[in-house]
Amino acid sequence: MLDIEIDGKPAQVPAGSTIMDAAELVGAYIPHFCYHKKLSIAANCRMCLVQVEKAPKPMPACATPVTAGMKVFTHSEMAVNAQKGVMEFLLINHPLDCPICDQGGECQLQDLAVGYGSSASRYQEAKRVVFHKDVGPLVSMQEMSRCIHCTRCVRFGQEIAGVMELGMANRNMHSEIQTFVGRSVDSELSGNMIDLCPVGALTSKPFRYSARSWELSRRKSVSPHDSLGANLTIQVKGNRVMRVLPRENEAVNECWISDKERFSYEGLNSSERLQKPMIRVDGALREVDWNVALDYVSHALKDIAKTHGGEAIAALGSAHSTLEELHLLQKLTRGLGSGSVDFRNRRRDFSADGKLAGTPWLGLKLSEIKDLDAALVVGSFLRKDHPLFAQRLRQLAKKSGQVSLISVTGDDPLINLHGQLTVAPDQLANALAGVVKAAAALKNEVCPAGLEALTPCATSQAIAESLCAGEQRAIVLGNVAEQSAQAAQLHALAAELARLTGGRLGFIGDAANSVGGYVAKALPDATALNAYEMFEKPRQGYVLLGVEPELDCHNPQQAIAALKQAALVVMLTPFKHQAALDYADVLLPTAPFTETSGTFVNCEGRVQSFNGVVRPLGEARPGWKVLRVLGNVLGLAGFDYESSEQVRDEIVAPDSEFVGGLSNAIDGVAFSLSAAAGGLQRIAEVPIYFADPLVRRSEALQKTRDAQAPSARLNASTLAQLGIAEGSQVRVRQGQGEALLTARADESVPMGCVRVAAAHATTAALADMFGTINVERA
Amino acid sequence: MLTPESLKRIDREIAKYPPEQKQSAIMAALAIAQEQQGWLSPEGIEAVANYLGMAPMAAYEVASFYNMYDLKPVGKYKLTVCTNLPCMLSGGVDAGEYLKQKLGIDFNETTADGKFTLKQGECMGACGDAPVMLVNNRRMCSSMLPEQIDKLLAEFE
Amino acid sequence: MAILGALNPMLTVGLDGDKAWHLADYVKRGGYTALNKVLAGEKMTQDDVIGVVKKSVLRGRGGAGFPTGLKWSFMPRAFPGDKYVVCNSDEGEPGTFKDRDILLFNPHAVIEGMIIAGYAMGAARGYNYIHGEVWEVYLRFEEALAEARAAGFLGKNIVGSGFDFELFAHHGFGAYICGEETALLESIEGKKGQPRFKPPFPASYGLYGKPTTINNTETFAAVPLIINGGADAYLEAGKANNGGTKLFSVSGHVNKPGNYEIPLGTPFSTLLEMAGGMRGGRALKACIPGGSSSPVLPGSIMMDCTMDYDSISKAGSMLGSGAVIVMDETTCMVRALERLSFFYYEESCGQCTPCREGTNWLYKIVHRIEQGQGRADDLDLLGSITTNIMGRTICALGDAASMPVQSFVKHFRDEFAYHIEHKKCLVPPDVQRAGSGFFKATV
Numbered sequence A: 001m002l003d004i005e006i007d008g009k010p011a012q013v014p015a016g017s018t019i020m021d022a023a024e025l026v027g028a029y030i031p032h033f034c035y036h037k038k039l040s041i042a043a044n045c046r047m048c049l050v051q052v053e054k055a056p057k058p059m060p061a062c063a064t065p066v067t068a069g070m071k072v073f074t075h076s077e078m079a080v081n082a083q084k085g086v087m088e089f090l091l092i093n094h095p096l097d098c099p100i101c102d103q104g105g106e107c108q109l110q111d112l113a114v115g116y117g118s119s120a121s122r123y124q125e126a127k128r129v130v131f132h133k134d135v136g137p138l139v140s141m142q143e144m145s146r147c148i149h150c151t152r153c154v155r156f157g158q159e160i161a162g163v164m165e166l167g168m169a170n171r172n173m174h175s176e177i178q179t180f181v182g183r184s185v186d187s188e189l190s191g192n193m194i195d196l197c198p199v200g201a202l203t204s205k206p207f208r209y210s211a212r213s214w215e216l217s218r219r220k221s222v223s224p225h226d227s228l229g230a231n232l233t234i235q236v237k238g239n240r241v242m243r244v245l246p247r248e249n250e251a252v253n254e255c256w257i258s259d260k261e262r263f264s265y266e267g268l269n270s271s272e273r274l275q276k277p278m279i280r281v282d283g284a285l286r287e288v289d290w291n292v293a294l295d296y297v298s299h300a301l302k303d304i305a306k307t308h309g310g311e312a313i314a315a316l317g318s319a320h321s322t323l324e325e326l327h328l329l330q331k332l333t334r335g336l337g338s339g340s341v342d343f344r345n346r347r348r349d350f351s352a353d354g355k356l357a358g359t360p361w362l363g364l365k366l367s368e369i370k371d372l373d374a375a376l377v378v379g380s381f382l383r384k385d386h387p388l389f390a391q392r393l394r395q396l397a398k399k400s401g402q403v404s405l406i407s408v409t410g411d412d413p414l415i416n417l418h419g420q421l422t423v424a425p426d427q428l429a430n431a432l433a434g435v436v437k438a439a440a441a442l443k444n445e446v447c448p449a450g451l452e453a454l455t456p457c458a459t460s461q462a463i464a465e466s467l468c469a470g471e472q473r474a475i476v477l478g479n480v481a482e483q484s485a486q487a488a489q490l491h492a493l494a495a496e497l498a499r500l501t502g503g504r505l506g507f508i509g510d511a512a513n514s515v516g517g518y519v520a521k522a523l524p525d526a527t528a529l530n531a532y533e534m535f536e537k538p539r540q541g542y543v544l545l546g547v548e549p550e551l552d553c554h555n556p557q558q559a560i561a562a563l564k565q566a567a568l569v570v571m572l573t574p575f576k577h578q579a580a581l582d583y584a585d586v587l588l589p590t591a592p593f594t595e596t597s598g599t600f601v602n603c604e605g606r607v608q609s610f611n612g613v614v615r616p617l618g619e620a621r622p623g624w625k626v627l628r629v630l631g632n633v634l635g636l637a638g639f640d641y642e643s644s645e646q647v648r649d650e651i652v653a654p655d656s657e658f659v660g661g662l663s664n665a666i667d668g669v670a671f672s673l674s675a676a677a678g679g680l681q682r683i684a685e686v687p688i689y690f691a692d693p694l695v696r697r698s699e700a701l702q703k704t705r706d707a708q709a710p711s712a713r714l715n716a717s718t719l720a721q722l723g724i725a726e727g728s729q730v731r732v733r734q735g736q737g738e739a740l741l742t743a744r745a746d747e748s749v750p751m752g753c754v755r756v757a758a759a760h761a762t763t764a765a766l767a768d769m770f771g772t773i774n775v776e777r778a
Numbered sequence B: 001m002l003t004p005e006s007l008k009r010i011d012r013e014i015a016k017y018p019p020e021q022k023q024s025a026i027m028a029a030l031a032i033a034q035e036q037q038g039w040l041s042p043e044g045i046e047a048v049a050n051y052l053g054m055a056p057m058a059a060y061e062v063a064s065f066y067n068m069y070d071l072k073p074v075g076k077y078k079l080t081v082c083t084n085l086p087c088m089l090s091g092g093v094d095a096g097e098y099l100k101q102k103l104g105i106d107f108n109e110t111t112a113d114g115k116f117t118l119k120q121g122e123c124m125g126a127c128g129d130a131p132v133m134l135v136n137n138r139r140m141c142s143s144m145l146p147e148q149i150d151k152l153l154a155e156f157e
Numbered sequence C: 001m002a003i004l005g006a007l008n009p010m011l012t013v014g015l016d017g018d019k020a021w022h023l024a025d026y027v028k029r030g031g032y033t034a035l036n037k038v039l040a041g042e043k044m045t046q047d048d049v050i051g052v053v054k055k056s057v058l059r060g061r062g063g064a065g066f067p068t069g070l071k072w073s074f075m076p077r078a079f080p081g082d083k084y085v086v087c088n089s090d091e092g093e094p095g096t097f098k099d100r101d102i103l104l105f106n107p108h109a110v111i112e113g114m115i116i117a118g119y120a121m122g123a124a125r126g127y128n129y130i131h132g133e134v135w136e137v138y139l140r141f142e143e144a145l146a147e148a149r150a151a152g153f154l155g156k157n158i159v160g161s162g163f164d165f166e167l168f169a170h171h172g173f174g175a176y177i178c179g180e181e182t183a184l185l186e187s188i189e190g191k192k193g194q195p196r197f198k199p200p201f202p203a204s205y206g207l208y209g210k211p212t213t214i215n216n217t218e219t220f221a222a223v224p225l226i227i228n229g230g231a232d233a234y235l236e237a238g239k240a241n242n243g244g245t246k247l248f249s250v251s252g253h254v255n256k257p258g259n260y261e262i263p264l265g266t267p268f269s270t271l272l273e274m275a276g277g278m279r280g281g282r283a284l285k286a287c288i289p290g291g292s293s294s295p296v297l298p299g300s301i302m303m304d305c306t307m308d309y310d311s312i313s314k315a316g317s318m319l320g321s322g323a324v325i326v327m328d329e330t331t332c333m334v335r336a337l338e339r340l341s342f343f344y345y346e347e348s349c350g351q352c353t354p355c356r357e358g359t360n361w362l363y364k365i366v367h368r369i370e371q372g373q374g375r376a377d378d379l380d381l382l383g384s385i386t387t388n389i390m391g392r393t394i395c396a397l398g399d400a401a402s403m404p405v406q407s408f409v410k411h412f413r414d415e416f417a418y419h420i421e422h423k424k425c426l427v428p429p430d431v432q433r434a435g436s437g438f439f440k441a442t443v
């Protein structure tokens, strides 16, 4: 610790701090633009100049390290003169039309200029004009004359997003922020640049000029998308969500959110919003009153239970549903005499059920990632599945941690990887087994039973070595590992690897409430049907909560067939979704996350409750209320909740920060090597902007590069073997369904595989995400 | 995009730097790409970036920062005249004016026949020989008084 | 050849233009004996070498005049891992063209100096960053490097000493700012040449983040002389606190523009005489004594100076890189400043606010004045803008752009005022035109 003085106040700051850090510690404000605590120091704006005793010139606080006994004056004449001088320079070429600027009211330059700028400009020359740029549907670079060259956006790309899409071209006063030859900005984190931009140069395209900042009220919320549970500030005008911003929480999302979280709010106001209950009458869905709809559902469900037994009913929630909704869904299902309830709708292998010691979770805190020495991720489209989780790993790899990845495509995670293994889906478990075996050898343990026939490759060896070195290690299983037909094997192998290396084992979890679903016990009874089986063995009645089965299930072909034959399909959904008009019998309009209170439990088991930020649209009602009333109408016991908090408190102890019962231990799975399946295998990623019903309906996100319609991607030699030309049309078949797609050469796809995305209308007729598949010339 | 010959030259440059610092060869590589094409096209920049494992925008930053890269096509002969003060005192500016008249173009323009591009340059570190001119970034011409300029232009006819 | 004269020369002894630059010629002149002395003959320790350089009071020839030995002593020699020595041959300071001639006519002196520097500072690798516009110099240096490698002066186990050193040439491509040492490092790293904020200084965080020492070409070239002749001889060749001789690049209105090697402390008048005196016998109006960034001095003041760091500094300017820009009475000082201001505006790297915006503003105002659009308060405004730039930028380009403005306005205020008031120049255009000697006209 160093003793220093800031503005006459003594302070103690850690060695290595800058004056800016020190000022923050003692609560002194030093004006700045280029400095940002999460970015490298550029010291280019010069706004933070302060006086330092004995220094002949003012020093930039952001870049000047403190020394023992240093005396800093942030508001002395020298400091203020310097700051004023810089402010004048910043303003000479900046348009002075705040009233018409989109950033007006939330502009750091405007705020500071009021304090420093003199009223009349001494600058009488022509101002610089910088042409606007089009970099895609999310970030607007319409007003580049406003740029003050702080390079925060550039550093963000290089350092946080891991890809330098923006740069500052040219030099001198012609320096300009731009992309390479006008390309779009495609990073899944791009929206953060809007927040970072201290002026109105980078703004949100969807939000631009739709409201002034002072007209907006700010409400807290939590992201309903991925399992990280990013904290949000939602800005509302009237009864409409106008904008979504990150709410800083260092332990969770730091100060970032992904573009999915930022821009999916457009879906809330989609024209497809379901605003009134609907019932199928004479073959067509008609709008009815709530009581009519609920009566109808109640009668129909009871009928089925009476005629066919409770097990003829199955209920499927979603990992995007709230804890309260999932709890009431399972309670209601069980009340009807069925144990067939689940929320893990993209899973294939449930053989670990009954062998788990507790609720699967990340196995460590998000904030602990930075302290890892080695991490292995198995089965994940990291960047697209978990943008902020990937970001944390990126920072880890940049520091000193070794990050390795075993997955089914060679997509670049923009992480400086220590080792990367890319294998066909049916080889995923074998690949992990290779690392397990190598680790066992390194630890002088006998080869785990079942893995004797395996010879670890050099990369497996390197990964095992990195996991054996260092103090803190983690092995985490991603979405693909959970969706794989080898999920239980992968889980058991990863557990063995964790044991061998003394590392932690975890699941990233595919959605906002992947952990919460377990906590709510939205899981099938031992003898009942899981999310896959309930469609494999068609039921009479289905209750679907927040699911669009043809897009959200492991095998949509099978799901749709089952739903079509059922006597009753009840959907609790915010959207009147076209495909459902075919098979749904009842549509009950439920509120999306902005219109209901509820709770998500994130991947680290963190309980994050939130309130609605606007009133439900039309006659939509919070899901938990709909289920509660339905319980009442059905005459089920224990459905008399007054509030969602009451529901929650029934599941998690009041005020607990984390849920209990977290454990990734697994027992009773024997290792076995899998033989190559033969034939072509499908690799189905869930594209980032189709992953859930809300994001699918964000217009802006749907215009991004990531939202392009899927193609069939194969590596060049597989294409050649099949005699298919790159760019030609192919017919892709699985079971009874097919899709017509364009074939694309893609070297990141392993041999003998075809990458065909799931969760998209064009591929909804296909079957298993990772099954065998047929590709032929169309 | 890049010819084997260019790649060979680039490899020679890469070898000057520590193995993990390939990016250090960017300036030389861009110059080589420019020589190959006559100017530095976006495709050329991207090819170089990919070859050196850099983001194309990082390569573009470099290409647009240094004066001698031509991001737009130039004439067969790019004539850069130093007009900075020391040269100006000894006729640098006059030489520029003389060339403008002779070629019928202004600075940063190219003759209609695509033969000559005229540029104003900054100090070339040759002020003692003013007026000085650089032809195609490579050939330095000293003491460019009217007769010498006429002779040089005649050589290019 | 543009080394046109010398007085008690050291660096240019025995040079014969393009004829005697090869390794063999250099060795004949006594080349590489210093290296042999350090590594083999006397087996000097690193401290010995640095001590001699310190004692010689060799001051950096790149502009700032920082004592070289002291700079070398800042290198954390014991620091394990890579360290670098870098030679700054990016000579772009208007008026300077000495490094070009050193590299063309005596490249091995620089190579030898760098190897010795590498040894003294525990660096095994060096780079020489060569100005973009002088391609032939780059080729020449590459050739010289090949000779040195072939002769075993570069590479492994140099002269059997166990010391390894490799040296490479890096070719710039047209950016004055890369002469600033940290911009130069960024440039070698394959980035835009944007200066870094200091601290950390290159000695602790330099090329690729490793300890690095950067010196000017002429500085390195002086090192073998010092080792061979001894520190005292070198120091005595100049004057106290200003060791050695120095190359001065004389340009502008003189009869024989070119490089001249003279002992530090030689009167300016002697240098002017060596350069053939004023062109056309006209009167000396003003002189920029140390490259365009140093403040201009009126002729009368200049004539009283001796050419060394201390004397020029006392007169209110800087010896800088030793580029002497001579201006006679045909010079319009407004136009001269306008051209310099354009240069700094054009060459600002664009990263820090006061320089990016300020150099442009300065240029626009000076340009306006030159065009007859000046306003009464422009001169005060110029002064205020320079105050707001100086000392507030990342690198010294901000100061470099400001000092000419301040000094031109200070010493030639009347001429600026005349321009503003009469919307034209005090020096008639045809007189200005004649001054350049481009068109065969006389005044």
Ligand SMILES: Cc1cc2nc3c(=O)[nH]c(=O)nc-3n(C[C@H](O)[C@H](O)[C@H](O)COP(=O)(O)O)c2cc1C
Residues within 6 Å of the ligand: C059, C060, C061, C062, C063, C064, C065, C066, C068, C088, C089, C090, C091, C092, C093, C176, C177, C178, C179, C180, C181, C182, C214, C215, C216, C217, C219, C395, C396, C397, C400
């Ligand atoms: C804008 C600017 C331009 C510079 N240009 C050069 C240059 O062309 N050559 C040079 O040797 N030093 C130049 N310098 C000085 C270098 O930063 C550095 O001080 C010098 O290379 C150190 O070498 P020395 O100690 O041997 O002089 C420049 C400095 C600035 C601020």
Ligand code: SF4
Residues within 6 Å of the ligand: C177, C194, C195, C347, C348, C349, C350, C351, C352, C353, C355, C356, C393, C394, C395, C396, C397, C398
């Ligand atoms: S002073 Fe000028 S050249 Fe130096 S860093 Fe700042 S902008 Fe760049």
Ligand code: FES
Residues within 6 Å of the ligand: A031, A032, A033, A034, A035, A042, A043, A044, A045, A046, A047, A048, A049, A060, A061, A062, A063
């Ligand atoms: S915040 Fe310190 S220079 Fe910008």
